[in-house]
Amino acid sequence: MTMIPEEISTSIQDAESVILLTHVHPDGDAVGSMLGCAGILKSLGKKVFCYLEEPVPYLYRFLPDCETVNSSLTELSSFVNENKNVIGISLDCGDCDRLGKNKDIFLRIEPFLVIDHHRSHKDFGMHRWVDPDRSSTGEMVYELALHLQAGISYNCAYNLYVAISTDTGSFRYDSTTSRTLRIAADLLDIGVCPDEISDYIHNNFTLERIRLLEMVLGTLSLHAYNQLAVIHVTGKMFEKSGALPEDVEGFVDFPRSITSVKIAAFVKEGKDGSISVSLRAKGEHDVAEIAKAFGGGGHRNAAGFSFTDKTAEQVHQIVTDELTRMFERSS
Amino acid sequence: MTMIPEEISTSIQDAESVILLTHVHPDGDAVGSMLGCAGILKSLGKKVFCYLEEPVPYLYRFLPDCETVNSSLTELSSFVNENKNVIGISLDCGDCDRLGKNKDIFLRIEPFLVIDHHRSHKDFGMHRWVDPDRSSTGEMVYELALHLQAGISYNCAYNLYVAISTDTGSFRYDSTTSRTLRIAADLLDIGVCPDEISDYIHNNFTLERIRLLEMVLGTLSLHAYNQLAVIHVTGKMFEKSGALPEDVEGFVDFPRSITSVKIAAFVKEGKDGSISVSLRAKGEHDVAEIAKAFGGGGHRNAAGFSFTDKTAEQVHQIVTDELTRMFERSS
Numbered sequence: 167m168t169m170i171p172e173e174i175s176t177s178i179q180d181a182e183s184v185i186l187l188t189h190v191h192p193d194g195d196a197v198g199s200m201l202g203c204a205g206i207l208k209s210l211g212k213k214v215f216c217y218l219e220e221p222v223p224y225l226y227r228f229l230p231d232c233e234t235v236n237s238s239l240t241e242l243s244s245f246v247n248e249n250k251n252v253i254g255i256s257l258d259c260g261d262c263d264r265l266g267k268n269k270d271i272f273l274r275i276e277p278f279l280v281i282d283h284h285r286s287h288k289d290f291g292m293h294r295w296v297d298p299d300r301s302s303t304g305e306m307v308y309e310l311a312l313h314l315q316a317g318i319s320y321n322c323a324y325n326l327y328v329a330i331s332t333d334t335g336s337f338r339y340d341s342t343t344s345r346t347l348r349i350a351a352d353l354l355d356i357g358v359c360p361d362e363i364s365d366y367i368h369n370n371f372t373l374e375r376i377r378l379l380e381m382v383l384g385t386l387s388l389h390a391y392n393q394l395a396v397i398h399v400t401g402k403m404f405e406k407s408g409a410l411p412e413d414v415e416g417f418v419d420f421p422r423s424i425t426s427v428k429i430a431a432f433v434k435e436g437k438d439g440s441i442s443v444s445l446r447a448k449g450e451h452d453v454a455e456i457a458k459a460f461g462g463g464g465h466r467n468a469a470g471f472s473f474t475d476k477t478a479e480q481v482h483q484i485v486t487d488e489l490t491r492m493f494e495r496s497s
Numbered sequence: 498m499t500m501i502p503e504e505i506s507t508s509i510q511d512a513e514s515v516i517l518l519t520h521v522h523p524d525g526d527a528v529g530s531m532l533g534c535a536g537i538l539k540s541l542g543k544k545v546f547c548y549l550e551e552p553v554p555y556l557y558r559f560l561p562d563c564e565t566v567n568s569s570l571t572e573l574s575s576f577v578n579e580n581k582n583v584i585g586i587s588l589d590c591g592d593c594d595r596l597g598k599n600k601d602i603f604l605r606i607e608p609f610l611v612i613d614h615h616r617s618h619k620d621f622g623m624h625r626w627v628d629p630d631r632s633s634t635g636e637m638v639y640e641l642a643l644h645l646q647a648g649i650s651y652n653c654a655y656n657l658y659v660a661i662s663t664d665t666g667s668f669r670y671d672s673t674t675s676r677t678l679r680i681a682a683d684l685l686d687i688g689v690c691p692d693e694i695s696d697y698i699h700n701n702f703t704l705e706r707i708r709l710l711e712m713v714l715g716t717l718s719l720h721a722y723n724q725l726a727v728i729h730v731t732g733k734m735f736e737k738s739g740a741l742p743e744d745v746e747g748f749v750d751f752p753r754s755i756t757s758v759k760i761a762a763f764v765k766e767g768k769d770g771s772i773s774v775s776l777r778a779k780g781e782h783d784v785a786e787i788a789k790a791f792g793g794g795g796h797r798n799a800a801g802f803s804f805t806d807k808t809a810e811q812v813h814q815i816v817t818d819e820l821t822r823m824f825e826r827s828s
Contacts, residue, residue: 338699344685347679351675361671364669371755371756379751388704425701
């Protein structure tokens with residue numbers, strides 16, 4: 167087992183009450199590791215306040231105890247006033263700016279601990295446990311539980327399993343290690359059913375999403391000897407299908423799934439008419455560099471940038487032209 | 498560890514040469530467990546002949562050592578004549594009819610061993626290790642290797658990982674146990690990269706497949722208060738898209754992924770104009786019973802049946818009408 171920084175475990179052991187925070191636009195690892203950590207801390211007799219600026223996204227409302235997540239700053243302030251030895255823990259947040267618009271309030275909590283696995287993590291907080299070799303923050307919270315000799319309830323195991331399985335794409339990403347799989351095995355031994363969780367995550371879509379997918383697949387174009395695939399979605403398609411902005415989650419995986427494709431681009435028209443572009447790379451291609459040239463950023467395999475005053479169709483063409491030229495230069 | 502029947506391990510230990518067989522239309526578990534088992538037996542100094550009636554499907558040609566699979570009965574017969582103590586092992590085959598058109602030749606091999614995990618397994622062969630609580634035959638072959646104290650090479654681990662991960666839908670199906678995940682962890686420790694294998698399995702599709710998917714999604718209809726979803730594919734769609742019959746693999750998961758859907762049906766027109774229907778159920782619905790009423794069969798969650806002298810559109814309507822009535826009766 168990895169050594170957990172002593173300041174982290176001592177601070178938690180000494181605390182009577184804990185405020186848990188995670189990043190805005192939370193994903194499965196953010197919500198799952200927060201709720202999992204809350205369960206562990208409660209089993210140790212601590213009072214816990216899970217704060218999230220926005221409501222839990224509908225995709226993750228199936229998580230047990232998710233109704234305990236609170237968005238009220240007034241109630242947060244009462245929690246601080248009514249309890250002693252209050253500490254703060256930020257989970258799965260790689261940058262304090264992503265704690266949301268009230269980050270300055272949170273960062274004043276002392277001690278403020280940080281548990282995170284992002285490779286691009288920008289240090290903040292008083293004590294940090296940052297390990298980019300971990301598949302997920304859920305994995306780290308599980309080991310924190312073992313370290314603190316805390317009980318892991320069924321709900322807690324469920325939340326940590328969601329955290330780990332979503333952040334590893336069902337154990338498919340290269341961040342998945344044998345340790346990840348052994349932790350997942352321990353969680354199954356506590357009673358978690360992988361098929362039940364998978365149904366919530368992978369079979370929980372709307373008809374509108376399928377209708378939108380059909381339209382978006384109709385925009386697919388291939389270029390540069392089929393190494394580049396581009397798709398787009400327009401405001402009109404959202405209107406016609408009745409789908410929501412979050413329904414396009416995962417659409418970029420379709421062009422990416424074509425054998426010959428090295429880079430897939432997904433051009434999205436937002437509600438305000440602005441255009442965002444998501445790039446996904448396979449193999450050695452670095453889309454962070456490409457995104458930078460367009461004024462954006464991201465990771466080597468996944469990056470993005472945005473446009474204003476252009477239509478989705480125009481940006482589809484611009485991205486096609488620029489990336490085709492890039493492939494021609496590099497060939 | 499589960500007890501492996503003594504006749505199985507003794508027969509293998511005593512053999513000098515082994516013929517490995519699996520079911521026709523082989524999936525990842527069939528090819529992966531066969532190649533994995535071949536590697537294990539070779540590490541024990543045995544001569545091995547992997548027989549398959551048809552060539553390895555293109556989806557699984559990335560498996561290491563897959564070029565050793567042989568479809569020649571003449572060469573199989575030479576192998577029998579040139580070697581001593583030849584035994585046969587059938588892997589992942591639930592019914593001797595699925596050994597293919599030469600099954601009678603194989604079943605004469607003595608001893609003929611059977612290793613399988615199908616719940617619907619129909620006994621055949623001389624000695625059997627059949628365990629329906631296993632996620633995959635790959636999982637059983639791994640434990641056979643431990644039991645026989647055989648070496649597990651990288652190639653062997655790779656093949657067994659493909660077997661296990663494909664047969665559990667990336668560890669999502671309810672057949673996935675903590676033992677499954679711990680075995681997968683052991684295989685990662687041998688050097689297997691889950692993202693590399695996942696790319697071959699999930700990002701190895703053709704443009705033609707995406708074009709066909711778009712057409713098939715256009716046929717989606719929902720019925721019985723959105724509990725029933727039906728899609729179909731016609732010969733014309735195959736023609737227009739240029740896709741192959743195997744490209745529809747996984748299409749039924751799209752209607753199945755809609756939250757409200759309890760039963761998804763996929764109507765497929767074959768090359769000869771015959772129509773086959775795949776049914777997939779979520780939750781408590783039993784599609785094996787429905788398939789039986791249409792003269793077909795299968796499992797509780799996945800079943801099928803076929804039609805002749807009808808078009809795909811007609812069968813789409815028949816299935817819709819019949820299943821809607823069924824939902825009405827049960828409500």
